[in-house]
Amino acid sequence: MSRIAYVNGQYVPHQEAAVHIEDRGYQFADGVYEVIPIVANKLIGEEGHLDRLWRSLDELQIDAPMKRKPLQLVMRELLRQNGIETGLIYLQVTRGVAPRDHPFPKDAVPSLVMTAKRTSLAKAEAKAEEGVAVITVPDIRWARRDIKSVSLLPNVLAKQKAVEEGAYEAFQVDDDGFITEGSSTNAWIVLQDGTLVTRPASNDILSGITRADLLKLLENKDFKVELRPFSVDELLNAREVFLTSSSSYVQPVVQVDGKSIGNGKPGSISNELRAVFKDYMNN
Numbered sequence: 015m016s017r018i019a020y021v022n023g024q025y026v027p028h029q030e031a032a033v034h035i036e037d038r039g040y041q042f043a044d045g046v047y048e049v050i051p052i053v054a055n056k057l058i059g060e061e062g063h064l065d066r067l068w069r070s071l072d073e074l075q076i077d078a079p080m081k082r083k084p085l086q087l088v089m090r091e092l093l094r095q096n097g098i099e100t101g102l103i104y105l106q107v108t109r110g111v112a113p114r115d116h117p118f119p120k121d122a123v124p125s126l127v128m129t130a131k132r133t134s135l136a137k138a139e140a141k142a143e144e145g146v147a148v149i150t151v152p153d154i155r156w157a158r159r160d161i162k163s164v165s166l167l168p169n170v171l172a173k174q175k176a177v178e179e180g181a182y183e184a185f186q187v188d189d190d191g192f193i194t195e196g197s198s199t200n201a202w203i204v205l206q207d208g209t210l211v212t213r214p215a216s217n218d219i220l221s222g223i224t225r226a227d228l229l230k231l232l233e234n235k236d237f238k239v240e241l242r243p244f245s246v247d248e249l250l251n252a253r254e255v256f257l258t259s260s261s262s263y264v265q266p267v268v269q270v271d272g273k274s275i276g277n278g279k280p281g282s283i284s285n286e287l288r289a290v291f292k293d294y295m296n297n
């Protein structure tokens with residue numbers, strides 16, 4: 015089955031999918047995106063992803079390219095045409111095509127592109143069983159990280175550094191020495207007494223849908239949760255560390271900046287929360 019992409023109203027072969035060189039996404043990173051996981055034909059956190067998409071669009075005064083219901087139909091049709099039951103949808107909206115000039119163009123029509131790819135739950139599972147390493151890097155991003163903008167250069171640089179150092183992710187550190195989040199993940203620690211800590215949603219971080227869904231699931235569990243920034247020192251001395259995202263779900267972290275967390279194996283709380291999240295995805 016050949017891969018199909020969606021570009022501005024048309025389903026086209028993936029290799030031929032293209033937007034104009036004067037698309038403002040290409041020239042100014044003037045656009046937003048979403049990544050939505052699909053597990054066994056279920057779009058995980060769909061409403062949260064669409065709410066966040068609409069919020070990002072509103073914040074940047076970009077018109078929605080279509081209403082919510084038709085957009086949901088396009089996502090399903092794209093999955094159908096690609097024969098995907100478990101995978102990821104990538105969806106991007108830009109302000110559209112216009113002669114290059116900084117102010118918002120008057121009549122540009124927003125561009126909507128979507129791609130879908132298959133992912134392997136078994137691979138994610140293997141990674142979770144082993145745990146991953148992260149490094150810390152300075153957070154050099156802009157002040158509106160709550161907007162899921164396609165302007166991801168600092169995130170790209172952070173992740174590249176992680177890869178070069180043999181790590182899976184880079185946790186970014188603000189000017190006061192507190193972790194903001196990963197390059198494409200939210201960061202969590204478990205204190206020695208079992209308390210879970212993650213940074214509160216604000217302009218400092220992207221409010222991850224996986225993070226929000228996990229917080230909701232935790233409301234029915236017997237965990238103490240603190241929504242507050244945590245320092246690099248707390249990270250290094252945590253009982254457990256894990257990260258959340260649409261593609262990693264709940265992923266245990268076993269090493270930070272070369273130092274083992276706990277006994278260097280995924281901790282029991284991280285494992286339990288991963289199981290809770292898996293259960294939520296599968297039901």
Ligand SMILES: Cc1ncc(COP(=O)(O)O)c(C=O)c1O
Binds near residue numbers: 195198222
């Ligand atoms: C900077 C950043 N933080 C956190 C996340 C995790 O968000 P979600 O759980 O919605 O995938 C992402 C996902 O792309 C991200 O780019």
